[in-house]
Amino acid sequence: MILTTDNPLPQSRTFSPAELEALFKRLNLAHTRRIYQQVAAQAEKESWSYCDFLALLLAEEVARRKQTRLQRLTRSAHFPFLKTMEEFDFSLQSTLRQALLGSYLGPDLVSEGRSLILHGKTGRGKTHLAVAIGYRAIQNGFETLFTTAAELIEDLSNASVKGKLQESLATYTHPHVLIIDEVGYLTYAQDAANVLFHVVNNRHLHKRPMIFTTNKPLNEWGKVLHDEDLAAAILDRVLERGRFIRLDGPSGRTRHLKLEDPLPGSTERLRISGIRGSEFPEPTSVTVVELVPVAFQRLSVILCCVTATVSPAMQFRSRSTNVYARSCLTCFKFCHESSFVDSAAPTTWAAIIAQPASVIALKLVLIA
Secondary structure (H helix, E strand, C coil): CCCCCCCCCCCCCCCCHHHHHHHHHHCCCHHHHHHHHHHHHHHHHHCCCHHHHHHHHHHHHHHHHHHHHHHHHHHHHCCCCCCCHHHCCHHHCCCCCHHHHHHHCCCHHHHCCCEEEEECCCCCCHHHHHHHHHHHHHHCCCCEEEEEHHHHHHHHHHHHHCCCHHHHHHHHHCCCEEEEEEECCCCCCCCHHHHHHHHHHHHHHCCCCEEEEECCCHHHHHHHHCCHHHHHHHHHHHHHCEEEEECCCCCCCCHHHCCCCCCCCCCCCCCCCCCCCCCCCCCCCCCHHHHHHHHHHHHHHHHHHHHHCHHHHHHCHHHHHHHHHHHHHHHHHHHHHCCCCCCCCHHHHHHHHHCCHHHHHHHHHHHC
16 A cells, blocks of 8 residues: 555555565665564564664664675775775874865865875875775765776777777776876886876866876976876866875885984994094094995905915915015005005006016015
8 A cells, every 4th residue: 555645544464574575675675674573573672663663774774785885885996905094194294284184085075176196205105195085085975996007098098099098088087086096106108198188187177086196296297208298287187176295204114124214413433444543533524435445445455465475475485474474564554554555546556566476575575
């Protein structure tokens, strides 16, 4: 019987479980069909009113549908991982705060077509923020699609070659929110700017938001996309109703290694030789990097001199011990006083090395 204003009180009727199952299927009330018997038993036990019983069934059905939709949209978004805004560590950022992203976390993101460009070095959390904003849009009931710039450009370039560009564009222009990750990370085809412009222009005309992540400054997008004019047109449309946000701070992936910690303000003076440094050293601008070649140069002198004494020791067996000892002492003396290596011209040192080993050894003996 159909309820009308003329006949508001229908006659009581008993429905069999099979009839109720058919009615639930007809109305696509899948979750209600599964729980109605359990809820009915609880309602009878606790003496619920009919309105309370009906309200609970409807609330459970709506909640279930919302959860199912959330799961379905999350899967179809193709996120590389699932991150939320609450998981992002804003304390590592010097200027960015969550309050600055407030307009991107509500329905205004879609209703006003607000776009966003997240710029920063690798590991700063650009993709994390993009995924978090996209997931929040899904929670607000909007469809989101995540893709990388390389995947989008390759897909549309291949479609253009096959004459199916317009059909493939629908994949990127239909979703309420489009996230394009890693602009500038890889090398793109020559028509990169052309196919990307088609996506950006279409979404701009329909006021559909776009979120970009990039490690390149905006003035380098022309080189990345191989077309300065089209790159400028793309950025002009994205930023008309969008914002540019720079992320800084340490890399989240290697933060535990402390690779970006500043060096101490003062370092202990390095002792290249065995001579003690002066008690009151003069100010100097020489860095550790500049001292390293000197250390290697002096070490090479020691090795060359020791090697050079092997040959004369074999020739003059009776004096081998004396030659070896005196040569080493002389070598160390030169290294300690820094008078030979630091002051000798490269050509002079090369000339000495070129002489026979026996002559080098004798010269070292005489010098000592």
